[in-house]
Amino acid sequence: MSQSLVTALASQALEGIVEVAESRGELVVRVLPVALVEVCTTLRDDPAFAFDFLMDVTAVDYPGREPRFEVVYHLYSLKLNHRVRLKVGASEASPHVPSVTPVWRGANWLERETYDMYGIQFDGHPDLRRIYLYEEFEGHPLRKDYPKEKRQPLVTRADVEPAQQRRQRERDSERYGRWQ
């Protein structure tokens, strides 16, 4: 763990940081959801941190714990060669976490993946759709309570066409709306 990073974190006294801990030689910072975007912006822009690369966004499901989900962000600084892991809780009843796409554009697909697999809602995400699975898929497969034996029904054309037509209408009105 980089000591300079810890001192920099301590000197900044960022709002919304709940806990700074070390896990197997890596720095783990627990953040409140409301402060996430602000903390991320500071971590990116402050020259002491310079976290210019969001490596991964994922989530962990802890059934029976409150908050049940933990969204995990791995940050890396290409300039200073150090890493940090951010963790944000999300409750089962309303798994909402602010999106960090305004901070790192690369978060877009990573957050879509996390939404796809865990059903975490990223508020402010420009296009929160499933990315790996298809729209008709029921449930979020990496949740611990997703039944292992559950089989999804085969999608037929009749299932897909209404959604396709809806999307086509949306695209059309987006493109040609002002002439209509």
Added chain:
Amino acid sequence: MSLLNTMPEFMVTTKVDEMLNWTRKSSLWYMLFGLACCAIEMMQTGGPRSDLDRFGAVPRATPRQSDLMIVAGTLTLKMALRTKVLYEQMPDPKYVISMGSCSNCGGLFQLAYSVCDGVDKVIPVDVYVPGCPPRPEALTEGLLKLQEKMMQEKWLVRSTGESRPALA
């Protein structure tokens, strides 16, 4: 065609069905349909060592030009409908070889949340090639089996209960 060698050069007698089937089976154009690791083995089969070309099988990149679809790899549920659409785009008469455990029955992923257990849930399959992945020899054998099957087809005699439509 067994008479070929015994007849003088200028004359061949055969049955029309057999003639038609012989020409068709000798120019089986297959659509590249690699979905997972089996696709690597399919490329190997088309490559110079096992050389599927010598049986008249040429890879095509579009369903509109192909007679045969070799489904090579894991079919996910997301891909299932697209497979059906691609199959429907192929001109009749058309054939399907299901290559590898994954497309035969879902293989080792068959209980996964996103995997369709067998391509025959979506489209009709003519030949199943077992293996994970099947060696190029196995796929070649599958193609020869399909050619055998094609040689059995009757185009001029309309028999009831035939699954393939007869030529008009």
